[in-house]
Amino acid sequence: MTGSDRPVVAVVGPTGSGKTALGVELALRLDGEVVNADSMQFYRGMDIGTAKATAEERRGVPHHLLDVLDVTEEASVADFQRAARTCIAEIRSRGRVPVVVGGSGLYVRAALDVLELPGTDPAVRARIEGELAERGPGALRERLRQVDPESAARLRDERRLVRALEVWELTGRPFTSFMPRREYVQPTVQLGLDVDRAELRTRLARRVGAMVEAGLEAEVHGLAQRGLREGRTASRxxxxxxxxxVLDGRATVEEAVEATVVATRRFARRQLTWFRADPRVHWLDPSGSGLVERAVQVVDRAAAPA
Incomplete structure (x- = not known):
């Protein structure tokens, strides 16, 4: 089976589950190229803390949409969608298989699914952010409740609350009306890595410890000098x-490690909830033997004529 016969492949799942390694293996087996869909790996210099694949780990496989932003720039789903779909089309034009890899759920869906993204207006957003700073999130939530009660009930993050009000002002439509449909733009197969919960907890603690040993504190120190604190997306x-x-004297290294482990485990649970809700994901147990072969079989079955 040639690359042009196969669907777009996406490797998804929680952080620490082995998506990066499987994506590279599949690209090698399927004659593919990797398209990054991890929103924090867009940032130059954020290498250790995002577990970004090194040149050696990429094993000669072309990787796209890594290191495309400075830490002071804000990641945009709309910008990513345009860039990812351009990458996918170009990979297809070379007769190769696009392998989308990442755990940022909305970014994955922006690349793969029918999804209309509303525009932005910096002036409108700045005004709403000013209102947030002056009056607090309660007042904004109440205003949103009047025009978009579903979003008001669902959104907890202040940034998304601002975005929902911005979208309403710009389009007159509720934020929820722009949510993606479970409809692929082109033939696609999603492979999810299903790690045992206890094993994942252990992996994540070990992973954070390894990052610290590899120099995470020094990496953050260098990025702070390049504006990390001012980065709306990267700093989170x-x-x-x-x-x-730690750098600002508000925590010890030990406290930062523990806080990072707790936050990472919480994030992994949210990722699992997001991807579990999508019935199109084919879940694979990465602890079993022959993971790559099983993944290739799923891809080839999806490509086979009905």
Whole structure:
């Protein structure tokens, strides 16, 4: 079976489950190229704390949409969607298989699914953010409840609350009306890595410890000098905010490690909830033998004529 016969492949699942390694293996087996869909791996210099694949770990496989933003820039789902779909089309034009890899659920869906993204207006957003700072999230939530009660009930994050009001002002439509449908833009197969919960907890603690040993604190220190604290998106990455607290004297290294482990485990649970809700994901046990072969079989079955 040639690359042009196979669907787009996506490798999804919680952080620490082995998505990066499987994505590289599949790209090698299927004559593919990797498209990154981890929103924190867009950032230059955020390598250790995001477990970004090294040149050696990429094993010669082309990787796209890594290191495309400075830490002061804000990640945008709309910008990512355009860039990811361009990458996928170009990979297809070379007769190769796009392998989308990442655990940022909305970004994965922006790349794969029918999804309309509303525009932005910096002036409108700045005004709403000013209102948030002056009056607090309760007032904004109440205003949103009047025009978009579903979003008001669902959104907890202040940033998304601001975004929902911005979308309403710009389009006159509720934020929820722009949610993606479970409809692929082109033939696609999603492979999810289903790690035992206890094993995943152990893996994540071990992973954070390894990051610290590899120099996470020094990485954060260098990025702080490049504006990490001012980065609206990058500064919230797991481990980076916690180690900024170390640099600023608000926490010890031990406290930052524990806080990062707790936050990472919580994030992994949210990722699992997101991807479990999608019935199209084919779940694979990465602890069993022949993971790559099992994954290839799923891809080839999806490509076979009905």
């Amino acid at each position: 990455a797991l481990g980076y905010g916690q180690f900024l607290d």
